[in-house]
Amino acid sequence: MPICTSCTHITPYLYTVYESEYNLRLEQCPNCREFVDPYVEHDTLTILLDLILLKLGVYRHLLYNRGAEPRRLQGKGKATSTNERKVAGNRITPKELDRWMLLIQLGAALIFTDACIRSNYLNSERNSQPTRWTKQTVLGFLRILFGTAAETLAFHGGVTFACYLAMRLMTVFQSWFPPKSKSTSNIRQEFRLSMISFSLFYASITKLFLLFLLTIWLPTSTQSHEYTHRPLPDWANFLSNNSSFVMEAFKILDDEGDREWIVRNVLGGMSAGFGLRVILDLHPFFTTLIILAGWAAKTAVAALLSGWVGGNEGNQDAWLAYSIP
Known part of the structure; x- marks a missing residue:
């Protein structure tokens, strides 16, 4: 309903x-x-x-x-x-099948977009010349696409499994300590398994949009591996003279790789947690643990595929630094 x-x-x-x-x-x-x-x-x-x-x-x-x-x-x-529902038991209804087909299409589009962003970032780390589409670059992009899909599936699988455990534990806890109100929340009544992946994909749009903006304004190759000193405003100079931590923070935010890592992992994790809170009637502490479980699965897959995705250029470190939280 x-x-x-x-x-x-x-x-x-x-x-x-x-x-x-x-x-x-x-x-x-x-x-x-x-x-x-x-x-x-x-x-x-x-x-x-x-x-x-x-x-x-x-x-x-x-x-x-x-x-x-x-x-x-x-x-x-x-x-x-025209909105009457028929009880179908555990049978998959045509409407639910359409939801899964839409989920596959949405996931494929977002994974391809993410792979293009990653490919652009990794190519900017390798050389300063514009990338030409050759057989080698196509194979490299296909490896990145496969690695991105594997990481996404691992993240979604880890989050789904953690959600299942969290909801089971919550059910057991409520059986031990029954709540005063026995009515189930509307959010829990309308919960569907496909909503987990839908919420994660919808939440990733914010992350991909900001990463796309960072991809447009990539620094030049002479600036991508070294920090270029820029004059700071007066208030920043006052703070930096009294705290070395502030200066290091400015340097971190000035580095393009760090900005992309922050957007992909920190902001991406926060938006994913927000999406899960829409469909799960759980405390934010539990949604944080669920996201950490998904990160653990994603990290394991990224480390496993880093050598193959990096290709002959030995770009394993760049892939791991970009992918692993």
């Missing part, structure tokens, strides 16, 4: 259609009196921008409400229901 993007209250419909597809009215949540899902009327660009900005409502719209059928009024206000 669809949920309200403001208070997660379960509602039968998101909007009502009158006669024409373009004549519709958004439903009002009976709990919070807000529109159930304003993103129904938003275009794709607005949804993408809100995904990059990590808006909670757009996650709930995409994970729980996308594809929900509206209530249709025909003739003199006669309602026809």
Whole structure:
């Protein structure tokens, strides 16, 4: 069932259609009196921008409400229901199969984008000349693409397994110490296994967008391996004269590789944790542990494939420094 993007209250419909597809009215949540899902009327660009900005409502719209059928009024206000659900037991319904197909398409697109960003970064580390597409470079890109896909699958597998353990432990804990309210939260009732990977992929859009911006403004080859001193503002000079830690922080943020590592791992981990909190009714401490479990699986796969992905150039250190948290 669809949920309200403001208070997660379960509602039968998101909007009502009158006669024409373009004549519709958004439903009002009976709990919070807000529109159930304003993103129904938003275009794709607005949804993408809100995904990059990590808006909670757009996650709930995409994970729980996308594809929900509206209530249709025909003739003199006669309602026809197209949102009735049939109990199918454990059988995979066509709607759930479509969700998995969409998940595969979304994952393939984001993995390919991530591989292009990584390839551009690793090529900038190797030489200063523009990369020409030869047989060797194509094979190198395919290795990077395979390594990126393997890391992504390992991360998603580790997170999914950790989510399963966390939810099982939570169930056991609640059986030992029953809560005062026995009702299950709406978020937990509508949980689906595919939502874990969906939330991780949606959360990675913020990371990939910032990495793409860093890829556009890559430093020149003479600056990529050494720190170039730049004049600091007066307030920064005052702080740096009293603390060597501040100066080191400025140097770290000035280095392109460190900026990309921070965006990929620190910001990427925070956005992934935010995405998991949308679908898991757990404390942030547990979502942090879940992300760490996914990082552990990803690190193991990155270390295992570093020699093969690095190719003949011996680029293992650059791959590991870029991939491992």
